[in-house]
């Protein structure tokens with residue numbers, strides 16, 4: 001009997017109803033694997049109330065004309081950094097209070113049961129960790145840390161919020177809309193009143209994430225490559241694989257003849273490389289997968 005996920009939110013794109021065949025397909029795929037690597041994207045966090053970028057109708061790009069800041073713009077001047085940090089500061093309390101959902105919990109449980117080799121996530125929301133995953137690489141970094149571009153010192157983002165609060169005691173702008181990276185949209189005249197924090201060394205502080213137009217560190221690339229090479233199959237969950245860094249993982253696995261399964265609503269960049277692709281809601285899938293079958 002197929003059951004329906006109860007916590008669907010307005011950020012989840014429309015998908016067809018899941019079938020028993022879908023459940024069987026993914027179940028067989030996972031059972032066959034001895035070293036499964038799961039690659040996740042924004043689609044696993046939409047049920048937690050974080051919109052993705054690209055989904056038809058409900059993604060950020062469909063909802064607004066605003067686009068995430070490019071790395072070169074962030075580096076360019078204080079005005080752009082004020083724009084970034086004032087919005088991030090405003091969106092933080094909502095962004096940091098979101099909870100892992102059924103998919104994050106299911107993946108964490110797989111690890112606990114030693115049924116999972118590794119998770120690679122494109123998300124910067126920290127929800128896999130919060131659910132208990134530790135065999136995890138955050139491909140694009142994490143919003144839960146801030147790094148100094150000069151001395152590389154790392155500060156916890158929640159502690160940084162206090163620093164920003166002290167520097168901006170009268171900052172009361174209400175956030176209008178949240179994006180996948182804690183960004184919100186605020187009027188320009190308000191933005192310019194925002195006071196930036198600098199590192200003790202005078203360096204520029206940036207969230208410890210890979211911006212659009214930025215690049216992934218060699219260490220992270222190497223770590224991911226190693227885990228992909230060790231894995232015997234790859235399951236993509238909730239990603240359109242539009243960013244090259246994610247597509248490259250699948251393309252490498254495909255070159256190595258590893259079976260690839262994709263569970264994601266809408267077209268992905270690697271549909272042609274997959275052994276199967278099902279366009280369904282991942283929470284509905286994991287709700288119907290029996291973990292007992294794996295132990």
Ligand SMILES: [Zn+2]
Nearest residue numbers: 148151199201
């Ligand atoms: Zn510094």
